[in-house]
Amino acid sequence: MILCCGEALIDMLPRETASGEACFAPHAGGAVFNTAIALGRLGAPAGFLTGLSTDLFGGVLEDALAASKVDAALSVRSDRPTTLAFVRLTDGHASYTFYDENTAGRMLAPGDLPVVPECVTACFFGGICLAVDPSGAAYQALMAQVAPGRAVMLDPNIRPGFIRDETAYRARIGAMIAMADIVKLSDEDLRWLEGPGEIEALARGILAQGPALVCITEGSKGVTGFTASGARRVGSEKVAVVDTVGAGDTFNAGLLAALHSAGALTKAGLRSLDDAALDAALAMGNRAAAVTVSRAGANPPWRHEL
Secondary structure: OEEEEEEOOOEEEEEEEEOOOEEEEEEEEOOOHHHHHHHHOOOOOOHHHHHEEOOHHHHHHHHHHHOOOOOOOEEEEEOOOEEEEEEEOOOOEEEEEEEOOOOOOOOHHHHHHOOOOOOOOEEEEEHHHHOOOOOOHHHHHHHHHHHOOEEEEOOOOHHHHHHHOOHHHHHHHHHHHOOEEEEEHHHHHHHHHHOOHHHHHHHHHHHHHOOEEEEOOOHHHHHHEEEOOEEEEEEOOOOOOOOOOOHHHHHHHHHHHHHHHHHOOOHHHOOOOHHHHHHHHHHHHHHHHHHHHHOOOOOOOOOOOO
């Protein structure tokens, strides 16, 4: 099982009523939640660990996970509220306002963590849950628990407006990069972390911190995977973009699903990844993300849609 560890929330997406009034429609979401949903739909064995509310919206999240064949048994339930994220779309690109104080997801603490069973062979971490405590501390501790024996992927999915203590956040992300086997960053995330410079030089700086594979996405330009032995670029799929909500999350799932199918989603497998396997994984990520951006909201594809 590939266990996705991070936030689940309700995206309040801008819509218009039949009479033309502006409104928001609730949709299950969250960066790590979206990756778990996409993994399940792509046919990979997927699990999800989060702080999950027993409120109305928590029920919506649980139902969505079950419908996409994601096992949420390891999630920690509480009666705290569910995080809400109100979305603004500008030319198809999303910006967010979060309501996250005292929520089930944010208040997940290191002492709440379950023992990860042996059936979990790989883990994925990321999202806004790493920028706040106690959830950030919990996921950092969980990564330290699983990283010695399992393949681990990290996508920080950085939201600068959500970060209150930049020094502490940078230290956490640095520590998690050092434990990760795969790190995925957008070009914007990469420059936020590493400053100005050429993408390859910056990406190799991340690679030098410990990962076996660093993937940098550049929107319509595609994605490049950097390893110790070289770099492989795969162009993006050409589609009519409706919005970009969930695009990077779906890419992560496609990459992980392809690596899992190839038998390469292990610590040793990622260190010896050949060009053909890497190209196939990057292409799978791009194909899956292309379907997501072609329709409204974070609605990842099922395997048959690819």
